[in-house]
Amino acid sequence: MSTEPRYFLRCLQCDSTYAKGQVGYCCPICELDGALDVLYDYERIGRSFRQDVARREAFDMWRYRSILPISDDFRPALHTGGSPLYEMKHDGQGCILVKDDSRNPSGSLKDRASALAVALAAGMGADTIATASTGNAAAALACMSAISGMQCKIFAPANAPREKLAQMRTYGASVIAVEGGYDEAFEACYAACKEYGWYNRSTGINSFMSEGKKTVAFEICEQMQWRVPDRVYVPVGNGCIVGAVYKGFKELHQMGCTDRIPRIMGVQASGSDFMFRAWRAGAGPNGATAQPANTAAGSISVALPRDRIKALRAIEKSGGEFITVSDTEIFQAVTELARNCGVFAEAGAAAAYAGAKKCGAHGRSETSVVLVTGSGLKDIAGLLKSGVLADGAELLRQRLAA
Ligand SMILES: *Cc1c(COP(=O)(O)O)cnc(C)c1O
């Protein structure tokens, strides 16, 4: 039995602090605007952090249990996290490392958060867990619920990619189709959880999801022999992952394991660029107007990001930048990652590599990490529709005709 972890919570909006167990998923004063930071005694944990990590044989996210909000006794029995970090071969002088988080149980980085959500729900004695999602978060939750014997309710937009919808139902989740996008699904899930007392995993209300996702930063650092890259490129939709990657590196620094924090580079699709515009205006997390999202990269297609406070903090505090890439650049990045590195990413995930290219990561004498957040098998129709494989198909036709 591991010891019960200790932590407290602080609201990012109003700075109120709360003891563990005193509040639910977000700040009771600010409600849905009140994302909480989960904070630990960094000095105490830092004293033995690396020894604690080394003591666990499995290379998975629970190696870092001394700085997670739930004991690993409740973890779902699937190998989550512990994904490979590859060096990409290219002619430039920059070192580009590709962190392949498509290699998770349900095929995306969301497994780290959903594994933690199911552990938290189990720790509270809940038997049903729900989420709103456009795909990967729900597929991940359905997967982690299945192995943990928990009921899983998904609120998903009716037009989510069929691969992801099929995945959720294969794992045995009940899928409730909602007319509209993530916002409508979020509202429906929120109301149902209130009425039935289900545990709510939705991004934008559950402040603990960053805690699962931050483990990817710990892994990158451990895989680099506890050194820190110069930049980390992260795709941004709701902004939860980018905020969590920053928090992971910040905590390593606070614990005295590293000497600095990398520049966090948030990459958005140009048709879904709220964070980029707010950051450029220098007007805070509400400093832009929400516009309908228009990108084929479904996982990062968000009009108004829910985790914008955490996302903006990640970029500003780390000295990083927000950048935008076009859908054409994104789909080119999908093929380049597959052909140069053997990693098949979905469009939303490949945006990070498109951003790295745009920022000149190949030529700069620096170490850049590109975070691949999800598998290309998740949205085949989107890939075929992009036209990026058209040349290949034409070539094949010519060869067969010859
Ligand atoms: C969810 C997701 C993202 C975006 O993460 P946010 O936390 O919403 O910013 C990027 N890529 C993939 C594959 C995802 O599933």
Ligand SMILES: [Zn+2]
């Ligand atoms: Zn608050």
